[in-house]
Amino acid sequence: MTKKLAALDVNKCIGCMECMFACSRRVGRGGFDKSAVRVRSAGGIERGFVIVACRACENPPCAKVCPTGALRERKGGGVILNEDKCIGCGFCAQACIMGAIFWDSERNKPIVCKYCGECANYCVHNAIGMVEVKAEA
Template identity: 50%
Template sequence: MRLVVADSERCVGCQSCMFACSRKNNEAGLSKTSLMVKSVGGIKNGFVIIVCRACEDPSCVKVCPTNALTKREKGGVFVENSKCIGCRYCLDACPIGAVFWDDEINKPMICSHCGYCVNFCPHGVLKMEKGR
């Protein structure tokens, strides 16, 4: 299963998905979230949801010099923090900016496609679907 943005037009920018993700990562605020809701002009012009799109051939994995990132079988990327050296190559390699950074431990945060955030979106913007 992988997380997908089902209907970004329905997003009202409440950030409930971000808070849920951060909470799943044992953080009360937004510093540990692996997705981002960004305004493209507020309610009038809408919002964009930035989250790992489970690339077929993830560029973030390709640039990792320590193999700390591995492609998940059904899409997405797994981060093995013990192998990560904090070089930030993955951060720069993602074409949609879906690699976020944990400054506290100097490691990347990438959506694991767990689906936890889906349950907290009041407007059905996010959903889980079968992987490729």
């Protein structure tokens, strides 16, 4: 079953950034320079938070602009990155109007959500969670 990450209820987000930390922790890092999910205030904490994460689009714009075929569509929505093919042009990040493709400046490669759900495991207030792609259609 194909799953994707979703903002279940952004009003439940307390801005703890545990999702961001969890994502970089997968590769043994404390911080968020490898994180494919971001949380920031919606222009001041009183307005609440914005959760920026890959929506796993059907027909994803990021894949369409990839000149080398490094980003290919995942069955059911979203993309899979083949890093070997990626030349680091950054077109994918520009094409994502959600701003959900982040940049690894160390390696000059995009940071693309792998839909693993590690971030959601640490969201104790259930602001984000994994959902089945089909259930949303």
